[in-house]
Amino acid sequence: MNATPNPPNVWPAFRARDARALIDFLVAAFGFFENVAYEEDGVIHHAQLDWPEGGGIMLGDDRPGTSWARKPGTAGAYVVTKDTDALHAHAVAAGAEIVEGPVDRDYGSRDFIARDPEGNLWSFGTYPGAPRAP
Secondary structure: OOOOOOOOOOOOEEEEOOHHHHHHHHHHHHOOEEEEEEEEOOEEEEEEEEOOOOOEEEEEEOOOOOOOOOOOOOOEEEEEOOOHHHHHHHHHHOOOEEEEEEEEOOOOOEEEEEEOOOOOEEEEEOOOOOOOOO
């Protein structure tokens, strides 16, 4: 296994009842950056939101019957941040529903959990994951 850090190659992917509204919320409440949004006839087929500290997510409008159809509002993601408390304050000011926190975890992370308007859960914390074994 290569222990050298690579660019992000795992991207959580979401489906939404209203992808444009979800994108706008994730940008305003949590600080994601909209990189691209491919839209046709008012339907977002693919959008990429980048996380300022690295990585990102992909999402699009729910399109039942497609090969990537999933129930909107049932996903969750853990996002690493250096300043949980500042991000929490920003999310609260933007009207995010806070489910828990901020709290200190026994494994050394400071986290909070929020729910987006679609129902997805977002855990933001300082734990960057365990180092890769050589």
